[in-house]
Amino acid sequence: MEEDTNLRTVGCRLEKLIPDAQTVSDIRMVVQRVHEATIQSTSLLNLHVRRCIHDGVTLDGIFNGNWITKAFQEVTVGDKAPSVDLELSKTKRLLMPDIRRVNRTGLTQLMQANANMLETVGHNNCWMHFQRRVHSHVQIHLGLPEAEYKALSSDERKVRKMQMFRVAHDLLRKPSDTLTSDACHHDWVRSERTRLQIDNAVGEWNDKPLLYHLKMKQKAHRFLFRQVMMKKIGLI
Numbered sequence: 001m002e003e004d005t006n007l008r009t010v011g012c013r014l015e016k017l018i019p020d021a022q023t024v025s026d027i028r029m030v031v032q033r034v035h036e037a038t039i040q041s042t043s044l045l046n047l048h049v050r051r052c053i054h055d056g057v058t059l060d061g062i063f064n065g066n067w068i069t070k071a072f073q074e075v076t077v078g079d080k081a082p083s084v085d086l087e088l089s090k091t092k093r094l095l096m097p098d099i100r101r102v103n104r105t106g107l108t109q110l111m112q113a114n115a116n117m118l119e120t121v122g123h124n125n126c127w128m129h130f131q132r133r134v135h136s137h138v139q140i141h142l143g144l145p146e147a148e149y150k151a152l153s154s155d156e157r158k159v160r161k162m163q164m165f166r167v168a169h170d171l172l173r174k175p176s177d178t179l180t181s182d183a184c185h186h187d188w189v190r191s192e193r194t195r196l197q198i199d200n201a202v203g204e205w206n207d208k209p210l211l212y213h214l215k216m217k218q219k220a221h222r223f224l225f226r227q228v229m230m231k232k233i234g235l236i
């Protein structure tokens with residue numbers, strides 16, 4: 001079927017698209033409720049991640065849309081009693097006790113869609129940026145002072161940059177891989193790799209690279225704590 005090149009997208013007010021005033025009012029009401037529930041649930045999730053990391057509580061469900069809907073249920077009210085995550089309820093009780101809870105009746109599919117979106121965004125942020133954050137961490141600890149770096153020649157800077165990438169690679173390598181950075185950095189790599197507990201986060205490597213494990217949603221949450229451990233001694 002040939003594409004219709006005469007098709008256009010035209011913006012217009014909702015009242016012009018839908019002439020029935022009651023329908024317009026209902027749509028506006030639903031949009032407002034969904035927005036408020038989303039704002040409150042994402043605030044709850046933010047606080048929950050921070051509390052769990054601080055208290056050493058597992059974050060197994062943080063990249064699971066079905067679990068994330070529990071955050072929407074915590075900040076809303078409805079006729080049916082939802083399934084409850086006790087730790088999430090504890091975060092809400094301790095840190096968000098007085099929020100106004102909107103009615104979720106009729107919003108189930110919309111909340112699930114937003115929960116699935118948050119799952120994707122959160123997981124993608126973790127696996128796409130973790131290696132870059134490790135490289136920034138290496139730069140903070142092993143990078144030269146600005147004056148010394150500027151004094152290097154162009155070729156020396158290239159060598160230095162490559163060395164920092166190799167150190168970051170060594171931090172994230174499989175245990176069976178050979179170290180690629182200069183020997184002067186090997187002790188730091190080994191001690192920092194142990195401190196960040198990279199192997200514990202991965203579990204069974206199965207001869208797969210770190211990125212493979214970061215993309216596994218059942219594992220990715222383990223690396224959130226590693227990011228906090230890096231941030232405590234350097235801004236990422």
